Amino acid sequence: MTETDTPKSAKKPSFTSLEICLIAVASLLFIVIVVLVISLATQSNEICTTADCTKSASRLIRNMDASVDPCDNFYQYSCGGWMKKNIIPETHTKYGLYNILKAELEVVLKSDSVLEKKVESEAAALTKAKTLYKSCTNQTLIEQKGGAPLLDMLPDIYEWPMAVDNWENDYGKTWRLEDVLARLNWKYATPLLVHLMVYTDENDSTSHIIHFGPQVSFGLLSRDYYTCKGRFAEACQAYEQFMFDMAKLIRTDRGLKISETDIKAEVTRVVDLERDIISAIDPQMLPSNQVLLHNKMELRKLNRNFTFEIDSQKFNWSYFTAKIMETVNVTVPESEIIINNYPNYFRKLKTVLAKYTKRDLQNYLVWRFVMRMVEWLSQPYRNISNTFHKVLTGKTSEVAVWRLCALYVNSYLKQAVGRLYVQEAFSENSKELMEEMIKDIREVFISNLNDLTWMDEETKKAAEEKARAIREHVGYSEDIMDDEYLNNEYKDLNYSAEEYFKNVLQNMEYVQKKRLRRLRVKVNKEEWLIGAAVINAFYSANFNEIVFPAGILQPPFFSKDQPKSLNYGGIGMVIGHEITHGFDYIGHRYDKDGIRKDWWTPDSYRKFLELSKCLADQYSNFSWDLANGLHLNGNKTLGENIADNGGIRQAYQAYKKFVERNGEELPLPGIDLSHDQLFFLNFAQIWCGSYRPQQAVISIKMDIHSPVMYRVLGSLQNFPEFAKAFNCNKSSNMVSDNICRVF
Structure with missing residues (x-):
């Protein structure tokens, strides 16, 4: 526009009555829409709509x-x-949130980024965990070996009498109860009849002391089942059949003749013996009587007041204890102060064992060990076990091998697996x-x-x-993030990817010896007693501590969001x-x-x-x-x-x-x-x-x-x-x- 230009007069618009009404309605609608939008926005702020x-x-x-x-x-x-x-899966006896979270944890452990991940340079302890997992999942090799891994090591615990010929001549002459029980304890982590354990001294929570207690686990779980009557009759029959079939299978694999009458007679004796052992343990004591479980005395007093005999062989507590503790280079004198957790049990044991022979007792001890080891053998052995557990618990199918293997590795190498799990699945903000x-x-x-x-x-x-x-x-121990700590923790373990059964035996000995070595060592109250990849929580009375592993810190239990x-x-x-x-x-x-x-x-x-x-x-x-x-x-x-x-x-x-x-x-x-x-x-x-x-x-x-x-x-x-x-x-x-x- 130039200075000589002059604007034209603007023409004012004119509206009809209808147009004015339409404009008013439109304005009103606009206001209503705005109010609704504001209202909805306000309402959305009154409800949590995050993911x-x-x-x-x-x-x-x-x-x-x-x-x-x-x-x-x-x-x-x-x-x-x-x-x-949710229907109970055939692989489970009960099913709930814990099982679902556990299954999800197993998936994390199995994944390519944890136990199945190959890493060129990592802590040796992590490689060991992966090697153990690989040996467990190598089912083809496990099937090829059949029952041989178990049969080859049974002589180490004086054999199973009903599964061999000439036991009395080949093993019975040198058999000694203390030797069998000691080896089952320190080498195979299977304490039977007498349970020796090294644990915190309840009168001095900074020290460890030897505890003696009764057998804690039984083939038929509780004393009620051994009545073999009513609702327990079927389970009792299945238990006897389990033992009978296992003895037959081992004899068959060894090429030995089978006398079903003789085996059944021995099976009956074993069940009678186990029934008497569990009967020697008094029913659960009332809370007010818990103090009676804590009885300090010198080791020699056990020989004076609590010994028993089997086939005229007197059980020597000092010898038994020494056989166990010498495996970790610890000398235990007769004057050693120990805790006798259950005096009445040991008194009753004298009467119980007087009714049986050393063959009966050896049959029982090895049977309970065999029963435990079956799950790591080939399918024919596992099938016999599965038949029994179907009757006992209702479970009708085996869990997937990779799941069992993930859990197994986590149970024995909990610190190494905890490290892998935390790196993969744990949020630091949760702590x-x-x-x-x-x-x-x-x-x-x-x-x-x-x-x-x-x-x-x-x-x-x-x-x-x-x-x-x-x-x-909370979460995990900082120690597990240190390569040197982890490697030192598992320095004595050396696994082969082709020898799963031997790896299992090695783990048993490793864990038990680690417990026994504590006797002369002060209690470390900063030590984590469990791993990080665990869906549970704990209180320890001796440590006065509460523990919440990383595994449980997830929905619906917990989430920071x-x-x-x-x-x-x-x-x-x-x-x-x-x-x-x-x-x-x-x-x-x-x-x-x-x-x-x-x-x-x-x-x-x-x-x-x-x-x-x-x-x-x-x-x-x-x-x-x-x-x-x-x-x-x-x-x-x-x-x-x-x-x-x-x-x-x-x-x-x-x-x-x-x-x-x-x-x-x-x-x-x-x-x-x-x-x-x-x-x-x-x-x-x-x-x-x-x-x-x-x-x-x-x-x-x-x-x-x-x-x-x-x-x-x-x-x-x-x-x-x-x-x-x-x-x-x-x-x-x-x-x-x-x-x-x-x-």
């Missing part, structure tokens, strides 16, 4: 059965969906958040001591000192559970330094026993249809029940304090539950699981934990905050008429 929240909500909804009243059966409400969708949660829950436990009217001030003060002294291990209500209901409950173990019917016997002593006043201890009995009676009243109506054993499971009840209370209170500090969490999408309710829902869902009927019976007879359903029902029936969260009335099944509380 972790969405996944958590999806899992919770998928596993639950919302058609069930949570106040009627909270376990069915929480896990009904899971149980409908910091876990430590914060442990701090919160520990403080709640200590605060709750003030509310315990049954505990006097003197005992409360000591309990607080112990709680504050509990040491924590999932809602805190789920973390506290999952791993938070586990943290509280493990802390409470320090004060259960076993843990309360140990002080803050892990030393066994009576630090409770008599009055507090008496009231503790009364409250514990309330829990024991409550759980004993639960009967389980799946186990043919058997009642739970509230005394056997008492320690775990105390820990469960304390753990859920402490975790919930810690979560409520978290909310006080940080405000309410955003709701999860698609699930109309408050975070208080989600806390309890996630707690219940970590225990979703199913059992085969045979395993249900085994669980009641053998497990120190209550079956998973009753871990949920029992804990929540005793916790009024659960009923409050779900508005349960007093007549609801989930509200107990007699609430039991210890901590």
Whole structure:
């Protein structure tokens, strides 16, 4: 535009009435749309829509059965969906979240980046773990060897009489019970009849001492099975058939004649002997009598007061002990102070063994060793074992070889495998958040001591000192990231990829000798007693420590990104559970330094026993249809029940304090539950699981934990905050008429 140009007058627009109305309507619609967008944006901010929240909500909804009243059966409400969708695999006797997470861990261990990964330059210990895994998965070579690896080494333990000819002449003349038991102990980690172990001195938690105890495992699990009557008759018959078929197979492989009548007679004697041995062990002692298990004395006193005979050969405790300890170059004098864990057992053993010959005893000892070793032999041997275990447990199929191998390597080279697992699957951020949660829950436990009217001030003060002294291990030991440490840990192990059975034997000796060498060594309380690739958590009374391996720090137990209500209901409950173990019917016997002593006043201890009995009676009243109506054993499971009840209370209170500090969490999408309710829902869902009927019976007879359903029902029936969260009335099944509380 130039200076001489002049603009033309602008023409004003004109609108009809219709146009004006349309403009007004459009403007109104625009305003409505804007308001809706703002409203939706605001609503989306009121719901957690992160990937972790969405996944958590999806899992919770998928596993639950919302058609069930949570106040009627909270376990069915929480896990009904899971149980409908998950059938127990043929390879399992029970199946639950633990099995699923374990299977996922096995996949991680197997992967090309862990046990199957080839690395040119790595710590020798890691290469050894991979070599052991390779030898285990080489099934073609294992099948080619058949039963030869076992048959070749049986002479080392004086052979199996019913599986050879002329045993009395070839082995019986030089046979000595101490020699057989000692070799089974130090070389094959199979302590039978007499269990010698080197463990922490309960009166001095910095030192180790020799413990003598009874045999701890039996072919038929518990004494009830040896009645061979009723529900146990089939298992008993299958056990005898297992032994009979194995002896026949070994004799066949050796080209020996078979007299079925003779073998059956010897099998009967072996089962009778094992029945008598397990009968010599008194039924589980009451909590108040646990102190009777701790009896210090000189080694020579065993020879004076607790010896026994077999075919006129007197058992020499000093000789037996020396035969074991000399393998690690440790001399044990007659004046050595030892602990006799079970005097009554050794007294009764004298009467038991007087009924049998050395051939009977040798048949039994080698049979139990053979029974253990079958799983590492060829398929014909494993088939015989599988037939027995199908009857005993209901399991109908073998687990995939690679899974067994991954677990086996992890159990024996736990530090090396832990290193590989942590590098592949563990988030370092998890450790910091876990430590914060442990701090919160520990403080709640200590605060709750003030509310315990049954505990006097003197005992409360000591309990607080112990709680504050509990040491924590989270994730993994830093040592495993050091090549030099790892290589030194496994320097005595040398595996062959072609000799799996020999590798197995080598591991047995390595692990047992490592335990025995501790006798003259101070206790290292910084040592991790377990590996990182483990889905579990632990409390050690002697160490007064809680351990949470990397393997368990994953959803639904824990995630740094999932809602805190789920973390506290999952791993938070586990943290509280493990802390409470320090004060259960076993843990309360140990002080803050892990030393066994009576630090409770008599009055507090008496009231503790009364409250514990309330829990024991409550759980004993639960009967389980799946186990043919058997009642739970509230005394056997008492320690775990105390820990469960304390753990859920402490975790919930810690979560409520978290909310006080940080405000309410955003709701999860698609699930109309408050975070208080989600806390309890996630707690219940970590225990979703199913059992085969045979395993249900085994669980009641053998497990120190209550079956998973009753871990949920029992804990929540005793916790009024659960009923409050779900508005349960007093007549609801989930509200107990007699609430039991210890901590």
